[in-house]
Amino acid sequence: PGWFSEMSPMWPGEAHSLKVEKVLFQGKSDYQDVIVFQSATYGKVLVLDGVIQLTERDECAYQEMITHLPLCSIPNPKKVLVIGGGDGGVLREVARHASVEQIDMCEIDKMVVDVSKQFFPNVAIGYEDPRVNLVIGDGVAFLKNAAEGSYDAVIVDSSDPIGPAKELFEKPFFQSVARALRPGGVVCTQAESLWLHMDIIEDIVSNCREIFKGSVNYAWTSVPTYPSGVIGFMLCSTEGPDVDFKHPVNPIDESSSKSNGPLKFYNAEIHSAAFCLPSFAKKVIESK
Numbered sequence: 001p002g003w004f005s006e007m008s009p010m011w012p013g014e015a016h017s018l019k020v021e022k023v024l025f026q027g028k029s030d031y032q033d034v035i036v037f038q039s040a041t042y043g044k045v046l047v048l049d050g051v052i053q054l055t056e057r058d059e060c061a062y063q064e065m066i067t068h069l070p071l072c073s074i075p076n077p078k079k080v081l082v083i084g085g086g087d088g089g090v091l092r093e094v095a096r097h098a099s100v101e102q103i104d105m106c107e108i109d110k111m112v113v114d115v116s117k118q119f120f121p122n123v124a125i126g127y128e129d130p131r132v133n134l135v136i137g138d139g140v141a142f143l144k145n146a147a148e149g150s151y152d153a154v155i156v157d158s159s160d161p162i163g164p165a166k167e168l169f170e171k172p173f174f175q176s177v178a179r180a181l182r183p184g185g186v187v188c189t190q191a192e193s194l195w196l197h198m199d200i201i202e203d204i205v206s207n208c209r210e211i212f213k214g215s216v217n218y219a220w221t222s223v224p225t226y227p228s229g230v231i232g233f234m235l236c237s238t239e240g241p242d243v244d245f246k247h248p249v250n251p252i253d254e255s256s257s258k259s260n261g262p263l264k265f266y267n268a269e270i271h272s273a274a275f276c277l278p279s280f281a282k283k284v285i286e287s288k
């Protein structure tokens, strides 16, 4: 009954709105306000502290890209760590990779996990994979305790730098990710919008260039229900075997992707295209 408008100091002067049919859940976890509502045209919607996290209609774009951009860029991912991602969508996508043997996940807010399982079964299906080990806790602490060189890939599926995810955008966290990755290992992080946050992106790119001595690239994709309609990703690799993010070496095997339904968004061409940047962004990102 009415409209939800996504207002935030992170995108002043603008607000994407969705027509609300019914509020399905309202709660307050130890970390944030949690709302689920049935929208008129985007399916169910998950909102944390007033910020849209995912909608059933377009979550495929974000979950598929944040997962397959890194995992299709290395030949044989076996051990994967997901920081955040409590809705389970990234787990659903990692599970498509037959080479993966272990998927660790560290999500700080149990309410997000429980709410996703209750209202977003096609997203939370990722939790059903036997390779998944879920830890409810702080990703910063998890990585501090992780053994050096333990993972082939780390995916940081975070909310934004205002709220519980703030530290996931800071230098010490990137350093702990680099330490937990094997030589030639890869990390993919949620890296905001090049229309809205070139300053945040500039800082992230500078930190990543200092810390990751392999490749450092920024990719972006279309997600209609994120502010400015796009979201970006930092793709970095540690020193060691070369990683060319722009040319996927490890295509998703069609048969292994049947388990959780077909890929709706990701494909090899859109993988390479994701790294093509508008000039105003290229200037900043490639000069750092």
Ligand SMILES: NCCCN[C@H]1CC[C@H](NCCCN)CC1
Pocket: 051, 052, 053, 054, 062, 063, 085, 086, 087, 089, 090, 157, 158, 159, 160, 190, 192, 193, 196, 226, 227, 230, 231
């Ligand atoms: N697994 C889905 C989690 C989604 N992560 C984030 C949710 C907040 C969203 N704000 C975008 C703000 C403008 N860049 C970015 C993705």
